Amino acid sequence: MRPARLEVPTRGHCDFVDITQLVRTALEASKLRSGAVLVYSPHTTAGIMIQENADPDLRRDLRLALELAAPDAPPGGRFLHAEGNAPAHVKTALVGSSQLVPVESGELQLGTWQAIYLCEFDGPRTRQVLVRFLADAA
Numbered sequence: 432m433r434p435a436r437l438e439v440p441t442r443g444h445c446d447f448v449d450i451t452q453l454v455r456t457a458l459e460a461s462k463l464r465s466g467a468v469l470v471y472s473p474h475t476t477a478g479i480m481i482q483e484n485a486d487p488d489l490r491r492d493l494r495l496a497l498e499l500a501a502p503d504a505p506p507g508g509r510f511l512h513a514e515g516n517a518p519a520h521v522k523t524a525l526v527g528s529s530q531l532v533p534v535e536s537g538e539l540q541l542g543t544w545q546a547i548y549l550c551e552f553d554g555p556r557t558r559q560v561l562v563r564f565l566a567d568a569a
């Protein structure tokens with residue numbers, strides 16, 4: 432099964448983009464019926480998260496919690512990374528760079544309230560998302 436490469440534009444410095452439908456479309460094209468889909472961000476300041484898709488306030492809350500975990504001006508110190516975007520790297524480390532989603536009967540096995548998000552922490556820019564299709568052993 433050929434891997435897919437998605438191009439995902441982000442809109443703000445911090446942005447959570449729901450890429451579930453893009454992944455679903457790539458899965459359909461792959462013809463994978465049973466196995467798993469790997470969704471991977473090859474970036475150090477953008478990650479992949481599975482989270483609730485119903486309440487937009489929750490995405491705001493997640494952003495706030497990540498801001499508190501890695502604020503631009505950390506209390507009692509400062510980040511040393513010369514590029515000046517250490518908080519974006521820390522948030523990406525917390526979210527992670529990939530998610531693995533099981534596939535049954537050609538469908539993503541996401542829960543009712545789950546969506547796959549590209550999490551931008553140093554945008555806006557256009558990000559790549561690599562998608563690999565892993566078939567169950569015969």
Ligand code: ZN
Binds near residue numbers: 515517
């Ligand atoms: Zn950096």
